[in-house]
Amino acid sequence: MKIIEQEKVQTKIDELADKQVYIHLETTNGAYASHFDEEAYNVGAFIRNARVSYQHGKIVSTGGSFRVGLKLDIGWVYAEGVTDYEIDDNDRLLMAGHDREGRLMVALEISETPFSHEADLNE
Amino acid sequence: MNEQHVVVVFPHPDDESFGASGTISKFREEGVPVTYLCGTLGEMGRNMGNPPFANRETLSSYRIQELKEAVTKLDISLELLGYRDKTIEFEPIDELAEDLLKRLERLKPSIVITHYPGFAVHPDHDALGAAVVAAVEKMKKEERPEIWMHAISNDHEERLGKPEIIHDVTPYWDKKLAAIKSHLSQADGMMNLIEKHDQASEQVNRLKTERFYRYPTK
Numbered sequence: 294m295k296i297i298e299q300e301k302v303q304t305k306i307d308e309l310a311d312k313q314v315y316i317h318l319e320t321t322n323g324a325y326a327s328h329f330d331e332e333a334y335n336v337g338a339f340i341r342n343a344r345v346s347y348q349h350g351k352i353v354s355t356g357g358s359f360r361v362g363l364k365l366d367i368g369w370v371y372a373e374g375v376t377d378y379e380i381d382d383n384d385r386l387l388m389a390g391h392d393r394e395g396r397l398m399v400a401l402e403i404s405e406t407p408f409s410h411e412a413d414l415n416e
Numbered sequence: 417m418n419e420q421h422v423v424v425v426f427p428h429p430d431d432e433s434f435g436a437s438g439t440i441s442k443f444r445e446e447g448v449p450v451t452y453l454c455g456t457l458g459e460m461g462r463n464m465g466n467p468p469f470a471n472r473e474t475l476s477s478y479r480i481q482e483l484k485e486a487v488t489k490l491d492i493s494l495e496l497l498g499y500r501d502k503t504i505e506f507e508p509i510d511e512l513a514e515d516l517l518k519r520l521e522r523l524k525p526s527i528v529i530t531h532y533p534g535f536a537v538h539p540d541h542d543a544l545g546a547a548v549v550a551a552v553e554k555m556k557k558e559e560r561p562e563i564w565m566h567a568i569s570n571d572h573e574e575r576l577g578k579p580e581i582i583h584d585v586t587p588y589w590d591k592k593l594a595a596i597k598s599h600l601s602q603a604d605g606m607m608n609l610i611e612k613h614d615q616a617s618e619q620v621n622r623l624k625t626e627r628f629y630r631y632p633t634k
Binding site: 294317319321323324325328331339377379381385387389391394395396397398400402408409 | 460461462463464465466467468471472473502537538539540568569570604605
């Protein structure tokens with residue numbers, strides 16, 4: 294992945310609008326958060342292959358990271374803290390936010406085909 | 417020790433290296449075959465390398481390669497159970513136990529190493545450990561292997577007392593380090609700690625002793 298290039302990401306978001314797409318959205322502070330710090334609280338949410346169509350979407354800079362929101366006919370999808378992106382070989386828009394140690398904190402991915410559940414050994 | 421076969425059952429590529437690779441190396445040195453039943457491919461790991469080289473979609477491809485490297489270094493067999501990271505606790509436990517039972521009946525281990533359910537912090541650890549217990553309890557009493565359990569929760573000693581099996585794995589430290597190093601996407605933080613602080617760090621010292629509770633199934 295590389296640092297977000299806002300215009301390129303916006304172009305890809307526009308390209309995927311009004312199509313049936315699959316969403317992967319997750320955020321987490323890790324399964325060990327309260328193990329290493331008893332004041333901490335494990336949180337996480339994860340949805341894979343939600344099938345949606347969005348009217349429009351926007352990537353907004355917050356200085357250092359980005360928020361991405363997608364407007365559905367009767368709802369919204371958004372993610373905050375996104376820092377990196379990649380348009381992969383399958384033409385999917387992968388976005389993620391990492392902390393200073395490179396750990397994934399949040400991910401939002403949009404694809405025209407369902408996300409697989411297996412490692413592709415040929416990748 | 418006079419074991420015929422040791423089976424290690426953990427959910428994530430790298431659990432075997434951090435939690436049991438010293439013990440595994442000791443068994444291998446004695447000529448005991450070891451098989452690792454690995455529950456998932458760690459698809460949901462937060463560590464993506466530092467700087468990140470994996471993304472959410474490619475992570476599992478890296479982690480299976482890293483796992484293959486680790487099992488080669490440890491000279492053990494590998495079977496993948498094919499579950500998905502962070503979802504094991506939501507699977508029907510009886511199906512998990514049936515799957516494990518079939519494998520254990522085929523492998524005929526004398527010892528099964530797994531996580532101590534309720535004391536293993538990660539929900540996958542707890543769920544797979546519980547499924548191992550359920551599988552072994554389906555076996556006839558005289559055919560049951562011993563279950564050695566790895567407890568890692570902060571309160572485990574307070575609640576369970578001292579573990580019965582304590583292996584100083586310092587003689588196998590090089591093997592253990594090599595196995596941990598194989599898991600490049602996950603192990604980076606720990607490797608830095610090891611290289612920078614070596615002897616002093618409590619976390620590193622803890623890795624030099626592998627401790628197991630014997631679960632009373634007999």
